[in-house]
Amino acid sequence: MEQSPPRNTSVTVADVARMAGVSKATAARVLGGYGTVSERVREAVTAAARALNYRPNELARSMTTGRSGTIGVVVGDIENPFFSLAVRGITDIARQAGFTVILTNSGENAETEKAAIRTLLAKRVDGLIVSPASESDIDHLREATRSGLPMVLLDRGSEALDVDTVIADDRHAAETVTRKLIALGHRRIAYITACDTPDHCFRMVQDINTGSVRRRIEGYLSVCAEAGLTGMEKWVRVGAVKSEQTHSIVAELFRSPERPTAIIASDSMIALEIFKVHRQLGLSIPGDVSLVSFHDADWTSVTTPTVTVVRQPVYDLGTTAAKLLVERLNGAAPAARKVVLKSEIVERASTREAYGDC
Structure with missing residues (x-):
C-alpha cells in the first residue's frame, strides 16, 4: 500500500496519482476539470485527493488551463449598502459557476481604480466587472478589453466601451x-x-x-x-x-x-x-x-x-452582470449587450404636500 506523504510535505498531483493507481496526466485531468476520463477513474482520483487533503496549486493550474478561476470586481464604495448588495449578487452567481471573486474598492477615485485594475490584471483574473469612477477617464478599461479580457460595466455605462453593461432606469x-x-x-x-x-x-x-x-x-x-x-x-x-x-x-x-x-x-x-x-x-x-x-x-x-x-434592483444588477460575464467566459460571443433593469418607487411617510411660501 502506498504511504501517505509526511505531514510536512506538500501533497502533489503525483502523490494523488500514486494513491489512485493512475498516471499523473490522468490525475491532472480529473483535478483540473478538463479532458475526459471514466467515472471509475474520476471517483478513484477524487477519493485519493480527499484522503490526502490535496490542495491545488492555482498558479500551476492557471498555466495549464489558461484560467485562474477568478473574477475581478471594482466598485466605488464598498461601505455603501448599494454596492454591498450588488457584490452579493455577483458572488452568488460566480460561486455557482465555479469562480472566486477578488473585490477591490476605488473610493470613486479614477487613479485608485487604475491601480486596482493593474493589480487584478497581474493576478490574471479571467474577467472584470467594474463600476467606473469616471466615464471620461477610461483608457485603462479600454486597454484591458483590447487585450481580450471580458468585461462588464455595473450600474454605470460608457458609450466609448464596446462591452456588456447593466444599469438601472x-x-x-x-x-x-x-x-x-x-x-x-x-x-x-x-x-x-x-x-x-x-x-x-x-x-x-x-x-x-x-x-x-x-x-x-x-x-x-x-x-x-x-x-x-x-x-x-x-x-x-x-x-x-x-x-x-x-x-x-x-x-x-x-x-x-x-x-x-x-x-x-x-x-x-x-x-x-x-x-x-x-x-x-x-x-x-x-x-x-x-x-x-x-x-x-x-x-x-x-x-x-x-x-x-x-x-x-441592486441584487439583480449584480447577478445579471455576473451572468453576462460567465456567459462570455464560457465561450458566448454575442455583440455587446446593454441591460436596463426597472426601479420601483416605494411611497412611505417622509413626503407630504408643501405648505406656505413654496
Missing part, C-alpha cells in the same frame, strides 16, 4: 419622484449627490462623470423645466462623499433663508445623514422638509417616519 426613476414632489406643491427641491466637481459647485450635467447620477440629475432637471421651474441647477449639491461633508451641505441648506421644502438623496448614506441633521436642528420630516432617497436600505423602513425610496 435611473433617469426614469428621477423623473417619477420629481413629478411626485412637484405634484405635492414643492418648488424648492434639492438634489444631493456624492459626485463632485473641482470647485465643489454644480453648473451643468456634463460636470457629473458618474453616468447613473448624471442620468438622475438629467431627469430631475428635465421635469423641473417641464413644470416651469427655472434655475434649478442651484439646488443640485455635489461633494457629499463622507458624513462630514454631507452634514455640512445639509446643515447649510437647512439654515438657508430659502430652505428646500424637499430633498432627493442620491443614495441611502446621504439620506441617513439628512435624517440625523434634521433632528439636530429641531426640524420635522415631512413637516418641514420632504425626503426621498435612492436605494431601499434596511433602515429606511424602520425609522420614524419611514422614508420614501427608489427601490433599485
Whole structure:
C-alpha cells in the first residue's frame, strides 16, 4: 500500500496519482476539470485527493488551463449598502459557476481604480466587472478589453466601451419622484449627490462623470423645466462623499433663508445623514422638509417616519452582470449587450404636500 506523504510535505498531483493507481496526466485531468476520463477513474482520483487533503496549486493550474478561476470586481464604495448588495449578487452567481471573486474598492477615485485594475490584471483574473469612477477617464478599461479580457460595466455605462453593461432606469426613476414632489406643491427641491466637481459647485450635467447620477440629475432637471421651474441647477449639491461633508451641505441648506421644502438623496448614506441633521436642528420630516432617497436600505423602513425610496434592483444588477460575464467566459460571443433593469418607487411617510411660501 502506498504511504501517505509526511505531514510536512506538500501533497502533489503525483502523490494523488500514486494513491489512485493512475498516471499523473490522468490525475491532472480529473483535478483540473478538463479532458475526459471514466467515472471509475474520476471517483478513484477524487477519493485519493480527499484522503490526502490535496490542495491545488492555482498558479500551476492557471498555466495549464489558461484560467485562474477568478473574477475581478471594482466598485466605488464598498461601505455603501448599494454596492454591498450588488457584490452579493455577483458572488452568488460566480460561486455557482465555479469562480472566486477578488473585490477591490476605488473610493470613486479614477487613479485608485487604475491601480486596482493593474493589480487584478497581474493576478490574471479571467474577467472584470467594474463600476467606473469616471466615464471620461477610461483608457485603462479600454486597454484591458483590447487585450481580450471580458468585461462588464455595473450600474454605470460608457458609450466609448464596446462591452456588456447593466444599469438601472435611473433617469426614469428621477423623473417619477420629481413629478411626485412637484405634484405635492414643492418648488424648492434639492438634489444631493456624492459626485463632485473641482470647485465643489454644480453648473451643468456634463460636470457629473458618474453616468447613473448624471442620468438622475438629467431627469430631475428635465421635469423641473417641464413644470416651469427655472434655475434649478442651484439646488443640485455635489461633494457629499463622507458624513462630514454631507452634514455640512445639509446643515447649510437647512439654515438657508430659502430652505428646500424637499430633498432627493442620491443614495441611502446621504439620506441617513439628512435624517440625523434634521433632528439636530429641531426640524420635522415631512413637516418641514420632504425626503426621498435612492436605494431601499434596511433602515429606511424602520425609522420614524419611514422614508420614501427608489427601490433599485441592486441584487439583480449584480447577478445579471455576473451572468453576462460567465456567459462570455464560457465561450458566448454575442455583440455587446446593454441591460436596463426597472426601479420601483416605494411611497412611505417622509413626503407630504408643501405648505406656505413654496
